[in-house]
Amino acid sequence: MSLPTTKSLALLLTALILLTAAPSADEKHLSVYSSVATYTLPVVDRAGREYVGLLELLEPFGRVNSHMEGQHWRFRFNEIDSDFSPGRSRARVRGKEVELPSAFLMENSRGLVPLSSLSVLLPRFLGTPVNFHESARRLFIGDVATHMTSQIENTNPARLVLNFSAPVNPTISTEPGKLRMVFSRDPVVAPGSQTLTFDNQTITQATYAETNGAADLTISGTAPLMASFSNGGRTITVAALPQPSSSAGVQPSPAPGTAPPVLTQNPPVPPPQFPVVTTPPLLVGGGHRFIVIVDPAHGGDERGAALSDRLAEKDVNLGFGRLLRHELDLRGMSVLLLRDGDTTLTLDQRAGTANTARGAVYIAVHAASSGNGARIYTALLPIEGPISGAFHPWNSAQASSLSISQSIASAIAGEMQKQQMPARASVASLRPLNNLIMPAVAVELAPGPHGTADLASANYQQKAAAAIADAIAANRPSLATQP
Amino acid sequence: MIPRHLKIAVVAMFAFVLFMSFYLRRVKRSAAELQATATDARPVAPPASGPTETVTLFVAEDGEGILRARSAQIPLPGGRQQRGEELLRALLNVYQQPGSPHPIAPAADIRSFFLVDPGVAVIDLNAPFADQHRSGILEEQLTINSMIATLSMNVPGINRVRILVEGRTRDTLAGHADLTEFFDVTAVTRGQ
Numbered sequence: 146m147s148l149p150t151t152k153s154l155a156l157l158l159t160a161l162i163l164l165t166a167a168p169s170a171d172e173k174h175l176s177v178y179s180s181v182a183t184y185t186l187p188v189v190d191r192a193g194r195e196y197v198g199l200l201e202l203l204e205p206f207g208r209v210n211s212h213m214e215g216q217h218w219r220f221r222f223n224e225i226d227s228d229f230s231p232g233r234s235r236a237r238v239r240g241k242e243v244e245l246p247s248a249f250l251m252e253n254s255r256g257l258v259p260l261s262s263l264s265v266l267l268p269r270f271l272g273t274p275v276n277f278h279e280s281a282r283r284l285f286i287g288d289v290a291t292h293m294t295s296q297i298e299n300t301n302p303a304r305l306v307l308n309f310s311a312p313v314n315p316t317i318s319t320e321p322g323k324l325r326m327v328f329s330r331d332p333v334v335a336p337g338s339q340t341l342t343f344d345n346q347t348i349t350q351a352t353y354a355e356t357n358g359a360a361d362l363t364i365s366g367t368a369p370l371m372a373s374f375s376n377g378g379r380t381i382t383v384a385a386l387p388q389p390s391s392s393a394g395v396q397p398s399p400a401p402g403t404a405p406p407v408l409t410q411n412p413p414v415p416p417p418q419f420p421v422v423t424t425p426p427l428l429v430g431g432g433h434r435f436i437v438i439v440d441p442a443h444g445g446d447e448r449g450a451a452l453s454d455r456l457a458e459k460d461v462n463l464g465f466g467r468l469l470r471h472e473l474d475l476r477g478m479s480v481l482l483l484r485d486g487d488t489t490l491t492l493d494q495r496a497g498t499a500n501t502a503r504g505a506v507y508i509a510v511h512a513a514s515s516g517n518g519a520r521i522y523t524a525l526l527p528i529e530g531p532i533s534g535a536f537h538p539w540n541s542a543q544a545s546s547l548s549i550s551q552s553i554a555s556a557i558a559g560e561m562q563k564q565q566m567p568a569r570a571s572v573a574s575l576r577p578l579n580n581l582i583m584p585a586v587a588v589e590l591a592p593g594p595h596g597t598a599d600l601a602s603a604n605y606q607q608k609a610a611a612a613i614a615d616a617i618a619a620n621r622p623s624l625a626t627q628p
Numbered sequence: 629m630i631p632r633h634l635k636i637a638v639v640a641m642f643a644f645v646l647f648m649s650f651y652l653r654r655v656k657r658s659a660a661e662l663q664a665t666a667t668d669a670r671p672v673a674p675p676a677s678g679p680t681e682t683v684t685l686f687v688a689e690d691g692e693g694i695l696r697a698r699s700a701q702i703p704l705p706g707g708r709q710q711r712g713e714e715l716l717r718a719l720l721n722v723y724q725q726p727g728s729p730h731p732i733a734p735a736a737d738i739r740s741f742f743l744v745d746p747g748v749a750v751i752d753l754n755a756p757f758a759d760q761h762r763s764g765i766l767e768e769q770l771t772i773n774s775m776i777a778t779l780s781m782n783v784p785g786i787n788r789v790r791i792l793v794e795g796r797t798r799d800t801l802a803g804h805a806d807l808t809e810f811f812d813v814t815a816v817t818r819g820q
Contacts, residue, residue, distance in 0.1 A: 515690050522765060527810055527811070540809055571693070
């Protein structure tokens with residue numbers, strides 16, 4: 146067997162193995178729904194309580210600024226000043242004291258507030274009422290809730306029509322006798338009752354639940370079910386598939402005016418062992434989902450560079466990666482953060498997960514203690530043999546995307562320079578850039594005007610993250626048409 | 629009244645303790661010197677012999693993140709292999725000077741440099757070179773690029789370069805720059 150073929154097989158096998166290596170979905174998240182933006186933020190557990198970053202939470206709603214003054218974290222949102230002290234539960238917002246349910250925390254220059262304080266804190270900053278479903282970690286700012294009504298139609302096959310007050314985009318999966326919709330980005334709220342029982346022998350019940358920043362609607366039936374969208378995403382029709390005796394193997398035609406079903410399941414085949422998950426219909430350009438993959442380099446056992454006596458590169462990368470996710474999210478892009486905690490991932494795992502996710506672009510984030518501003522790298526490809534057939538050698542898989550990677554690197558450098566941030570694009574023999582089949586860049590954040598301290602500054606990181614997100618948003622059409 | 633023999637015994641014991649403390653201090657100092665000598669990995673290779681030539685070294689400058697061409701006069705042997713090794717040592721010497729624009733550990737050295745065939749070169753670094761190298765994409769890549777660019781300029785015909793550490797493949801130089809593959813000299817020099 147020739148060397149390129151061996152490497153190609155290794156690529157294929159690694160990709161298959163790493164299908165299971167995607168970041169854990171059970172990490173805690175806070176979903177925020179508002180008329181300005183809908184986004185999710187990571188929730189961290191500290192001393193048995195849940196915390197979230199205040200700056201990241203309020204950043205979409207206005208100008209934010211923060212700095213440490215002695216033992217005080219001064220946070221400014223638009224014209225509102227606030228003062229928090231790490232380790233203390235008493236804070237001051239708009240000159241008035243606020244008692245937090247537990248102590249305010251500072252981590253890597255991020256101010257963390259208890260999740261249970263949001264109902265009290267946010268109205269003071271935003272001047273608008275909030276509705277916080279704390280146990281489910283769903284935060285509704287203003288009147289943004291999407292309401293749902295249901296209607297059963299005793300036709301043949303039976304149909305359940307769900308009407309929503311705004312377009313929705315759930316993830317849908319099936320298992321024998323059940324169809325499950327997870328609304329992670331839609332502010333769907335419970336219908337009148339948590340459980341709806343229908344007078345129908347095929348579609349019997351719908352159960353609503355909320356957990357970890359998402360709403361979950363499970364429809365139970367005695368036959369395999371399918372779902373189809375219509376009315377611009379405001380209507381979802383759940384229907385039973387016809388019985389095999391009458392129409393075995395024949396796809397039912399959708400109701401007039403409805404989009405094709407997003408998921409079907411033919412009755413004669415054995416039930417699947419695992420739920421079949423459909424992806425949200427976020428289609429762009431050539432029909433691919435537009436996913437930006439953000440990879441905070443190092444992590445776990447691998448600390449990366451020692452940026453100062455107490456600052457490890459892996460921690461800065463993680464904070465910067467989260468901010469970048471947030472900025473991309475604000476610009477309407479789906480983001481896959483490869484590491485959202487202090488976990489060890491090999492370079493092959495990172496490349497495998499990114500390639501499997503078929504991302505539109507990959508951005509690795511690094512930090513360094515020398516120089517200033519930022520450096521943006523594309524792959525310096527090693528020497529490989531000729532490409533044999535449809536497979537790419539693992540170590541030069543990036544070859545076909547290199548030119549657009551270089552364009553993206555230049556665009557990021559340009560956006561950073563617009564923000565008065567020194568930046569230049571270059572090449573580096575840096576894995577896993579060369580193993581990726583999509584446009585890929587690595588951003589190395591270097592100190593700013595205040596030296597290494599800037600690397601941990603949320604303001605400095607936010608400026609860099611915004612520039613990267615602007616560059617990706619500006620190049621989205623060309624990235625979306627990638628094969 | 630203290631007996632005379634007891635007084636003599638106490639004085640003798642004091643003298644013995646004093647002697648032992650001096651002796652222990654001396655032994656400790658000798659041990660420290662021995663340890664310092666053992667960990668000193670500075671090169672002790674004899675200087676190269678040959679006619680002095682003017683060569684171009686590509687010296688990394690961390691501040692600007694670039695390689696800057698710098699002329700140097702060094703004695704160079706005739707063979708390509710020995711020539712390459714001396715060029716790399718001359719480059720390291722620049723980096724190990726006080727106030728270097730791209731500092732590298734004093735104990736860093738080139739273990740050997742050899743040509744596998746006329747176009748393929750292998751640089752074998754010693755362990756302190758990699759272990760004590762500053763971690764960062766820029767710092768690591770500049771080190772690699774400066775070695776390859778210097779070789780390419782002064783030892784014509786090298787197309788591919790492989791970097792080993794203590795004779796073995798190492799994943800990265802100091803956490804970032806990949807050392808597991810051959811470097812394409814044209815790609816490296818074009819990227820500067």
